[in-house]
Structure formats: structure tokens, C-alpha cells
Amino acid sequence: MRLTLLGTGAAGGIPLYGCDCRDCRQALANLAQERAPCSALLEWGEHRLLLDAGLMDLHRRFAPGVLDGILLTHFHVDHVQGLFHLRWGPAAPVPVWCPDDPAGCADLLKHPGCLDFRPEMAHGRAWQRHGLHITPLDMVHSRPTLGYLFEHGGRRLAYLTDTQGLPAHSLALLQAGPALDVLVVDCSFPPGAEGRNHNGLEQVMAMCTQLQPARTVLTHIGHEFHRWLRTHSLPGGIEAGHDNMVIITE
Amino acid sequence: MRLTLLGTGAAGGIPLYGCDCRDCRQALANLAQERAPCSALLEWGEHRLLLDAGLMDLHRRFAPGVLDGILLTHFHVDHVQGLFHLRWGPAAPVPVWCPDDPAGCADLLKHPGCLDFRPEMAHGRAWQRHGLHITPLDMVHSRPTLGYLFEHGGRRLAYLTDTQGLPAHSLALLQAGPALDVLVVDCSFPPGAEGRNHNGLEQVMAMCTQLQPARTVLTHIGHEFHRWLRTHSLPGGIEAGHDNMVIITE
Numbered sequence: 280m281r282l283t284l285l286g287t288g289a290a291g292g293i294p295l296y297g298c299d300c301r302d303c304r305q306a307l308a309n310l311a312q313e314r315a316p317c318s319a320l321l322e323w324g325e326h327r328l329l330l331d332a333g334l335m336d337l338h339r340r341f342a343p344g345v346l347d348g349i350l351l352t353h354f355h356v357d358h359v360q361g362l363f364h365l366r367w368g369p370a371a372p373v374p375v376w377c378p379d380d381p382a383g384c385a386d387l388l389k390h391p392g393c394l395d396f397r398p399e400m401a402h403g404r405a406w407q408r409h410g411l412h413i414t415p416l417d418m419v420h421s422r423p424t425l426g427y428l429f430e431h432g433g434r435r436l437a438y439l440t441d442t443q444g445l446p447a448h449s450l451a452l453l454q455a456g457p458a459l460d461v462l463v464v465d466c467s468f469p470p471g472a473e474g475r476n477h478n479g480l481e482q483v484m485a486m487c488t489q490l491q492p493a494r495t496v497l498t499h500i501g502h503e504f505h506r507w508l509r510t511h512s513l514p515g516g517i518e519a520g521h522d523n524m525v526i527i528t529e
Numbered sequence: 530m531r532l533t534l535l536g537t538g539a540a541g542g543i544p545l546y547g548c549d550c551r552d553c554r555q556a557l558a559n560l561a562q563e564r565a566p567c568s569a570l571l572e573w574g575e576h577r578l579l580l581d582a583g584l585m586d587l588h589r590r591f592a593p594g595v596l597d598g599i600l601l602t603h604f605h606v607d608h609v610q611g612l613f614h615l616r617w618g619p620a621a622p623v624p625v626w627c628p629d630d631p632a633g634c635a636d637l638l639k640h641p642g643c644l645d646f647r648p649e650m651a652h653g654r655a656w657q658r659h660g661l662h663i664t665p666l667d668m669v670h671s672r673p674t675l676g677y678l679f680e681h682g683g684r685r686l687a688y689l690t691d692t693q694g695l696p697a698h699s700l701a702l703l704q705a706g707p708a709l710d711v712l713v714v715d716c717s718f719p720p721g722a723e724g725r726n727h728n729g730l731e732q733v734m735a736m737c738t739q740l741q742p743a744r745t746v747l748t749h750i751g752h753e754f755h756r757w758l759r760t761h762s763l764p765g766g767i768e769a770g771h772d773n774m775v776i777i778t779e
């Protein structure tokens with residue numbers, strides 16, 4: 280599997296509007312230092328799944344037919360906003376697998392256009408797509424949210440965002456198999472910060488103790504944590520993700 | 530007054546996702562031929578108001594403090610989606626004058642962040658901002674929507690989108706003064722098309738007969754109308770807007 284982190288930012292992204300800190304000024308001057316809305320592209324063989332759709336230039340990145348479909352973690356706007364204009368095109372129906380959250384976001388579910396929403400996923404209900412084994416996992420967030428365990432070619436990669444900790448049944452499911460090759464996980468806050476709905480670094484470290492992944496990559500990085508990373512080192516086995524980072528499992 | 534059309538597209542924009550027509554292919558290859566979400570920048574003296582906020586790079590276009598504020602026509606997502614991430618910054622409160630539509634869009638009103646929503650505008654309730662005279666006008670759309678009559682330096686410019694026709698009381702208000710110098714108006718559909726919630730060219734022509742504006746500029750241009758424009762001429766006094774078009778009233 281090849282996972283490209285397309286965006287690694289929290290809801291406000293980097294640069295944060297109106298912030299005059301050195302990092303935000305640098306990111307404003309240099310697109311390569313931005314953190315875009317949290318999302319990723321998973322590729323295996325000739326196939327591609329987009330994980331979340333907060334980027335606004337999806338029509339430029341992915342010609343129709345290039346994606347097997349889109350997998351949503353949840354319906355917060357920074358994870359779905361790229362779908363708003365995409366839907367009005369005459370493209371062939373694009374499968375969008377998502378949690379069963381009838382409220383959706385704005386009028387997306389009411390007016391899906393070319394998007395074929397499939398709210399048929401639930402915790403532990405594993406399915407396959409062209410040899411990729413996908414297991415949805417409940418997360419702990421402010422609305423129905425699923426993380427995903429992907430298995431292919433004997434490798435295991437978990438993409439767990441947005442979440443604050445993990446429910447016991449999700450932890451148990453991840454612990455039931457061999458250790459993860461890669462854990463990509465929501466880490467929005469630096470140590471000591473009071474956060475809600477998202478992990479801080481301590482929570483991620485506790486998760487690493489429980490899951491013993493070979494490699495952990497942090498995403499959904501908030502502004503304060505982004506700044507913290509400039510002057511601190513992460514524990515061994517844990518890396519900060521960055522936009523366009525490529526993670527290969529085999 | 531100086532009005533810059535920042536976006537002149539209907540909800541799907543140009544290029545339309547998955548469309549293989551010549552115009553969409555050209556726009557995909559050349560950013561300058563895109564039609565971005567319908568929005569504009571109004572400048573007078575040293576002051577600036579953003580009209581609608583569907584562009585996703587507002588943080589790059591407008592440093593904090595550069596705008597006097599944002600004026601929304603309505604809360605459809607293609608008119609407000611640029612606010613979703615902007616709101617999380619530490620910028621000083623940004624006034625956002627808007628219609629009184631308690632549903633807003635997604636969680637914008639619930640979590641406004643640095644946006645200072647002011648749903649205090651209503652039809653005919655004129656107000657001033659640094660010498661600019663602003664009169665909100667009811668439109669005919671699928672949710673509460675206001676057009677605007679701007680008056681400054683003896684000139685009159687109306688920005689009327691999104692709308693299908695005009696209510697009698699809005700028409701009467703516009704007819705009560707001297708003829709408009711500029712009418713910028715929703716024209717989503719070509720002649721003969723069956724449209725809803727937006728004008729077709731015939732409706733705009735009827736409006737021109739009623740209002741006798743010196744100059745009419747079309748915006749919120751849909752895909753079929755965009756293509757129609759390539760092979761047809763518009764009646765005298767009517768021009769198709771394009772992204773980054775500048776209109777000066779004095």
C-alpha cells in the first residue's frame with residue numbers, strides 16, 4: 280500500500296487566518312509549508328481511494344474515473360468541503376462510503392449530484408475492494424466517525440482520525456491481529472494542552488503502548504502542536520506527517 | 530466605486546467535474562478560464578467589502594484588516610464555503626453582514642470563530658459604511674437572500690444574485706431613484722432553458738426593460754449558458770462577466 284498524506288492540518292489549517300507567528304508567515308509565503316485539510320490518498324495496485332475530501336481542488340487532482348471512490352471518516356466540513364462543487368458535474372457516479380450520519384453536512388446528502396453516498400459502513404463490518412481489506416472502526420469524536428484498518432499484501436495500516444482516544448472495542452479489534460505496520464493518527468495538540476474531540480501527544484503515546492505499531496505518523500496537526508514540533512523531538516517510532524508525505528508499507 | 534468580479538460561476542463552476550466539453554477542458558488546462566464561485570470585491574476610497582465568500586483562498590487574497598467586512602447574499606454553500614477554515618484564526622473579529630437565516634450553513638453560525646455574523650439586514654433598511662450607502666433588497670431564491678443597491682459619489686450599482694426575477698417591492702425600490710449605472714445580475718441559464726431559483730437570459734432582459742440600467746453585467750453563469758455565450762451575441766448594453774473583471778462606476 281502507498282498512502283500519500285494530502286493534508287495534515289486541523290480545521291483552521293496552517294497558515295491560520297490572522298496569525299502573525301513565524302510559521303504562519305512562512306506558510307503564507309510558501310505553499311509547500313501549508314497544512315491543508317486532513318486527507319490522504321490510498322493506492323494499491325492500480326487502485327485508489329481518497330480518504331476524506333476537504334481539499335478544494337479535487338477536480339484538478341483526480342480526473343473522473345481515476346478514483347475507485349471516496350471513503351469519508353465523518354461529515355465535519357473540513358473533511359467534506361471539496362465535494363460541494365464536485366457533485367454538480369456530469370461525471371459517472373462516484374462511490375462515497377461514509378458513516379451513517381443522516382445529518383451529513385449542509386445539503387450534501389439532500390443534493391448529492393454525481394456522488395453516490397453509501398452510508399452502509401459500521402464498526403467491524405469488514406469488506407473488500409480489489410483485494411484491499413477494509414475494516415471500519417468506531418472513533419471518539421463529536422459526531423459519528425469511523426477510522427479504518429487497511430490490510431493488503433500481509434501489511435496492516437490504520438488511519439484513525441478524527442478521534443480523542445479509542446473506544447475499547449476499536450482498540451480490541453486492532454489488537455486482535457499482528458502489530459500494525461503503520462498507524463496514521465489524529466494528533467492535534469501538544470503535550471499538556473487541554474483538547475477536546477482530538478488526541479494530544481500523550482494520548483497518541485498511550486495508544487502506541489497499547490498497539491505497538493512499527494511506525495506512527497501524526498496527522499490533523501493543530502497550530503500549537505505545529506509550533507511545538509519546531510522546537511521539540513518526538514519519541515522514537517513517532518513522526519510528524521506533512522502534506523504530500525508518502526508512506527509505503529511494502 | 531470599483532467592483533471586481535472574483536467569481537462568476539454557478540454552483541458547479543467551470544470546469545464542471547467530469548465534463549469533457551471543449552470549454553471545460555480549456556478551463557481545466559488554464560486557470561484563467563475558470564469560473565469560480567460567484568463573489569465580488571467592492572472598493573470605494575480606501576475601503577473594501579467582500580460580497581460573498583465562496584472562494585477558498587480568502588486568507589491569501591485578503592490579509593486581516595484589509596477588508597471592512599463581508600456582505601453575504603445568502604447561506605448557500607457556494608457563497609460561504611471560504612469562511613469554514615477562515616473562522617478558526619486569531620484574527621480580529623471580521624464583520625459578516627448577512628440575511629437573518631438562522632439555519633446558516635453547516636455549523637458556521639454555531640461556531641463562528643473570528644467571524645462576527647450580523648444578521649441585522651432586511652429589505653429596504655438602508656445603512657451607510659464610510660460614505661457608501663447600502664440598501665438590501667429581497668431576492669427570489671430557495672432561501673432568504675438579499676441583493677444590494679450600492680450608492681456612492683452619485684453613482685448607483687446593484688448586485689442582484691442569487692435570484693429568479695425580482696419581487697415587486699425590490700423592483701419598486703430600484704425604480705424609485707435614477708436609473709442604475711451598473712446592474713450585476715444572476716444569469717445562470719441560456720434562453721429557452723427551464724431553470725429554477727436563478728434567472729435565464731430572458732428574465733434578465735425583462736429586468737433591463739424595467740430598470741433601464743446603463744450597463745448590465747451577468748454573473749453566476751451556469752455551464753450551458755457559458756457554452757451558449759461562445760456562439761451567440763448578447764443584446765446591446767448586456768455583457769457577460771468573467772472572473773477578475775473590473776467594473777468602475779466613475
